[in-house]
Every structure is written in structure tokens, then in C-alpha cells.
Amino acid sequence: MIIFDNVWFNYGSHQILKDISFSVNSNERVTVLGGSGEGKTTILRLILGLVKPDSGKIFINGEDITDKTEDELRQVRMNFSIVFQEGALFDSLNVKENVAFCLREYNKTMSEDELDSKVRELLRIVGVEDAIELMIEELSGGMQRRVAIARSLAASEPKMFLYDEPTSGLDPINADNICKLILELSQKERGFIIVTHKVFDALKVADRFIFLKDGEVVFDGNKEKLVKADIPDIKLFMEELDFKISI
Amino acid sequence: MESIKIKESISNLQDFYILSIRGLTGIFKRPFYSKDLIEQMDYAGAGSSVIIILVSLFIGMALSLQLSAELSILGLKMYTGKVVGISVIREIGPVTTALVFTGRAGAGIASELGSMILGHQVDTLRVFGVDPIKKLVTPRILSSIIMLPVLTIIGDAVALFGGYYISVFVSHQSGTFYWSSIKDVLIFENVFSGTVKPFIFGYLIASISCYMGLSTKGGAMGLRKSTTQAVVTSIIVIIISDFILTRVLLYMLGFSV
Numbered sequence: 197m198i199i200f201d202n203v204w205f206n207y208g209s210h211q212i213l214k215d216i217s218f219s220v221n222s223n224e225r226v227t228v229l230g231g232s233g234e235g236k237t238t239i240l241r242l243i244l245g246l247v248k249p250d251s252g253k254i255f256i257n258g259e260d261i262t263d264k265t266e267d268e269l270r271q272v273r274m275n276f277s278i279v280f281q282e283g284a285l286f287d288s289l290n291v292k293e294n295v296a297f298c299l300r301e302y303n304k305t306m307s308e309d310e311l312d313s314k315v316r317e318l319l320r321i322v323g324v325e326d327a328i329e330l331m332i333e334e335l336s337g338g339m340q341r342r343v344a345i346a347r348s349l350a351a352s353e354p355k356m357f358l359y360d361e362p363t364s365g366l367d368p369i370n371a372d373n374i375c376k377l378i379l380e381l382s383q384k385e386r387g388f389i390i391v392t393h394k395v396f397d398a399l400k401v402a403d404r405f406i407f408l409k410d411g412e413v414v415f416d417g418n419k420e421k422l423v424k425a426d427i428p429d430i431k432l433f434m435e436e437l438d439f440k441i442s443i
Numbered sequence: 444m445e446s447i448k449i450k451e452s453i454s455n456l457q458d459f460y461i462l463s464i465r466g467l468t469g470i471f472k473r474p475f476y477s478k479d480l481i482e483q484m485d486y487a488g489a490g491s492s493v494i495i496i497l498v499s500l501f502i503g504m505a506l507s508l509q510l511s512a513e514l515s516i517l518g519l520k521m522y523t524g525k526v527v528g529i530s531v532i533r534e535i536g537p538v539t540t541a542l543v544f545t546g547r548a549g550a551g552i553a554s555e556l557g558s559m560i561l562g563h564q565v566d567t568l569r570v571f572g573v574d575p576i577k578k579l580v581t582p583r584i585l586s587s588i589i590m591l592p593v594l595t596i597i598g599d600a601v602a603l604f605g606g607y608y609i610s611v612f613v614s615h616q617s618g619t620f621y622w623s624s625i626k627d628v629l630i631f632e633n634v635f636s637g638t639v640k641p642f643i644f645g646y647l648i649a650s651i652s653c654y655m656g657l658s659t660k661g662g663a664m665g666l667r668k669s670t671t672q673a674v675v676t677s678i679i680v681i682i683i684s685d686f687i688l689t690r691v692l693l694y695m696l697g698f699s700v
Contacts, residue, residue, distance in 0.1 A: 246566050270572045280563035298571050351571050
């Protein structure tokens, strides 16, 4: 369970989040929508304790993580699996070494053969096993996201997935494949939070939508409410959907 | 507004101290990222060697030319080797090598770490429970501390050879006398003075470049800014610290000024 309690966050003199409060259960499928620079990625970074709020509290499974040290946060972060925008893969390593990165860090006793079979298994889950020996620059955008998902699965047995713009910059086919993969992985009561500005993809995967505008939550509700919401910015987002349907 | 800027500057300075000290003390703490260290030594050391050889050669030749011209007016041309030796070993060698190292390795460190920040790769490390200072900063600091003195020795040797070439083939002096003059200046005081500096310069360049890189904010413009700041700050710090070190070393080694 994630709880944001009156969270404020500034970036220098620029106010990013203003008095944000919401809660998300670990089995919920949530999308945070909003324009660029509205603080969507900041929300994910706050959940993981990568940045600290200027005021307010953040609770993860009932624990206040606001003042936790880097070492204490390590345990909190094990609850999540995150895929950053564009994958954030290590471009000096190949696909295998990227996925094996955490396994090498956490499990020093794992043999090379065990490691190889674990990496192959994870790559099979995300459908890019054939790319195991490729370098990152040789992968398409969609493949990079898949490898990033495989790598995040290697890190821990997450209770919840966090995705930062998982379909941005992808063609519709690849975007659709990523959406399907996100839904597949969210089985077994494992929820997710996606931050995106692509409402078309968001509607495919999420049940709950939070809309950010000027650092504030202006909407929090389900699909039906979102489609009917009488908020100008949401209507603008919906125009993308109308455009796609009309085509 | 001014007070916010002052507070920000003090906070940045504090962050820099913390990063540079943790980066250095990380050398003695587990886990050791030896593969990263070797990669960095290759990038910063082997990668910078050609440019340092080239720059040192021409600096040695230019210095020898200038000194030959000036000393021959005074009838002291035979001292060219001695003056070139002292200048290169004590001062010009360490400083020139450090400046070239800043332009190549320092800029590389800042831009690499900056793009890792912008690409969320540093965040990824933190999420995976890996300390970015141990993984990214410590190998860069250690590789610079090891490789800059090595490069300085190579640069010094090449600069002395450049000086020899000009003294013998342009200024028509005795090559044997040139090398014996160089041998005369290779005393403990001079060699110590010239080899202590690169260790400190290496630490400063790597710490500043890592700090600037990891402080990158705001896309391509931010990356440009942090890389420029890393190089400019390192150059200024090298020049100032060279003066301070020279003063301290001269005092320690008993030279009277």
C-alpha cells in the first residue's frame, strides 16, 4: 500500500507537486496521467525514496519512508520493480549482462550456468530471448523496454510494478505489445503504477486514473469517470482517443 | 534571492566534500569493483597517453627553443638542459599533463556520469541497492590517482626528449652534455616535487568531474553545462593547487626563495 500524505516537492524554485494526497493498493492498476513536467516521474521517484519530499509524508506498507536512509530504503525498494523511461539500460553492457547485473550483485555464489539459464528464462518471459548477446544500441525501442522489464524482474520478486512512460516513442504495434506484457505481468494480484501522457495506452491497461495538472491531483477515478470528466485538460487528452477511434 | 544562492553554494560545496571523501574512502571498503577500475584505467590512462605524448613533445621542444634563444644571448646556452629538466620535472610536466588529462578524461567522466543521470541509470543502480559512489566514483578516482602519475612520468620523459632534439639538432649543443645536465637535476627533491603533484591533481580532477557529472540537471543543455563546469573548475583548481603545492614543497624540501 502506497500513501501520499500532503506531499509537496520543489525542484529548485519551481514547485512540482503541491499538496498531493492519494493512496494506492498493491493490487491496483493505476495510471498517472498529465502533461510533460507535471511531476509524474517525480511521483515514482518519491515512492522509491530516490528523492525526498519538501514536506508531507509517504508511507509504503504502513512505514513512513520520508526520513529513511539509503540503506533502510533498500528493503522498501525490494517491493517494487521499476522500468524507467527508455529502459535506462547500461549501454556498456550487452543484454545478458544487463539482465544479469542484479543477479551478480545479489547472488555472488550463482554459477555462470545458473546465471545464464536464469537470464534466458527472464528474457523468454518478455519475449526477447534471441537478443541475449546483442548490445543495447542494437535493440529497437520496444526490445529495450522488454529487456528493462526482464532486468527489473531479476532484481526481486516485486509486489508492484512501476513504469515510467513505458510506451513513449514506440510505434503502435510495439506499444500494444508492451501493454499486453504489462497486463501479463500484473497477474497474481501484482498491481502497477504507470506514468504516461499516452491516454490511449493507459486505457488499455489501467482501472484507475490519476490526472495531474499544475502539480495537483485534479482527477482520481475509473475509466468511465475519466471519459466523462468535465475538465478541459482531460478533454484535451481524450481528443487523442477520439482521433484514433475516428480513424 | 542572494541568500538562497549563498545557501545553495554552501550546500553544493558540502555535497562535493562528501562525495570526494566517500569516493576516496571507498577504495578501502567492500565491494571492490575491479572490472570497473581496469576499464577506467584503460579509458583515462591508455586512452590519454597518445595526446599527452604529443603535447609533451611539442612543449619540450618549444621550451628548449625559447631557453636556447634566451640563454645564448647571455652566453649560457649549455644550461639549456638543466633549465629544461628542472622546469619539466618540477612544474611544466605535472601541470601540462594534468590539464590535458582534464580535457580528455575529466570531460569524459563528467559527460558519461551526466548522461547516466539523465538516462536514469544512476537511479537504477540505487534501486538495485548499488551505491553509485562506490560503483561509479571510487573507480574513477582511483584510476586517476594511479594513471595521472604514470602519464606524468611518460610526459616528462617525452618533453625531455623534445628538448634534447632541439638542443642537439637545432641549437647544436652536445647531446651528452644535455643528458648529463638532466641526470644532475634528477635528484630526490626535484623528482619528489614532480611526482607528488599528479597524485593530488588526479584526485581533484576525478572528484570534480564526478561531482559535476552527477549534478547534471535538465537535458542536453544541462549536460553541456556540467561538462564545461567540470573542465573549467578542474583547470582553475589545478593551477591554484599547483601554486600552493609548490610553495609547500619548496618549504618542506628546504629550498630558499
